[in-house]
Amino acid sequence: MSQQSSRIPIQVLIVEDDVVTRRSLCLAIETEPALALAAAFDSVKPTLDWLENNSADVLLTDLGLPDGSGIEVIRRCVQRYPACDIMVLTMSSDEDNVLACIEAGAAGYVLKEARAFDIVRALLDLHAGCSPISPPIARKVLARLQNKKIQRASPPELENPAAGILTRRETAILDLIARGDSYGDVAKLLSVSVGTVQTHVKNIYGKLSVHSRGEAVYEAQRRGLLQVKSRRQKSQ
Structure with a gap:
């Protein structure tokens, strides 16, 4: 760090x-030189009011708030500040909540049981281009998506056209991002510049009609454009 x-x-x-929890998070952020606390709130309304005239590089939000859901905050943040990285910190590991957050624009999802040091590390990784997700949650979501793909049982002729949406290089980059690699890692592996990777990612967002890394991975997985299961088996 x-x-x-x-x-x-x-x-x-x-x-x-x-x-x-809020005080603990604030203290952890204030003691990390690479991070600075922009603001801290306990509910949806004051957060939305703050976002009208202020921005942050990273949003760390709970879901269950007194006056609404953290998803409202995520959506408003994505709408006003698309470049902001978003992480959810919550007690819930329910697949529906996770997928709803990803669809809204979150790129990281960490359980509250994580240590403050680990949360800080996750925030730094998130801003560096990774998508930190607690392992138990990642396994549940991948299993859920894989089951949905099997249940759809779409004819091959319907799936194949979707596979042509992305170029071979874009598919390779998205596959690496899906496994948690940062833009820098992807650039090194493919022997290209970080700027080139970012350009490809921007094109991927446009083709999939998404606005974040997490949403792109989710949409590509939903369409059958990723081979997450195969990659995991090969790495074993």
Whole structure:
């Protein structure tokens, strides 16, 4: 983390209604030189009001808030500040909640049982281009998506046209992002610049009609454009 200390701190917005948890997160962020606390709120309304005239580099939000859902905050943040990285921090590992957050624009999903140090590390990874998701949640979501694909049992002729949406290079980049690689990692593996990777990612977003890494991975998986299961088997 010390390597980032000389750079401009990453501004973090926290939305968490539990006082103890919120204070713990604020302290963890304030003690990390690479991060800075932009603001912290305990409910939806003041957060939405703040977002009207302020922005952050990273949003860390709970889902169950006193006056609504954190998904409202995620959607407004994506609408006003598409470049903001979004992470959900919650007690829930329900697949429906996870998928709803990803569809809304979240790129990270971490359980509250994680240590403050691990949450800080996840925020740094998120801003670096990764999509940190707690392993138990990742397994559930992948299993859910794979089951849905099997249940659809779409004829091959309906699936094949979708496979042509992305170029071979775009598919390779999205596959690497899906397994958690950062843009820098992808650039090194493919021997291209980070700027080239970002250009391909932008094209991927346009072709899939999405606005975030998490949403792109979800949509590609839904359409059968990724081979996550095959990649995991090969790596074993």
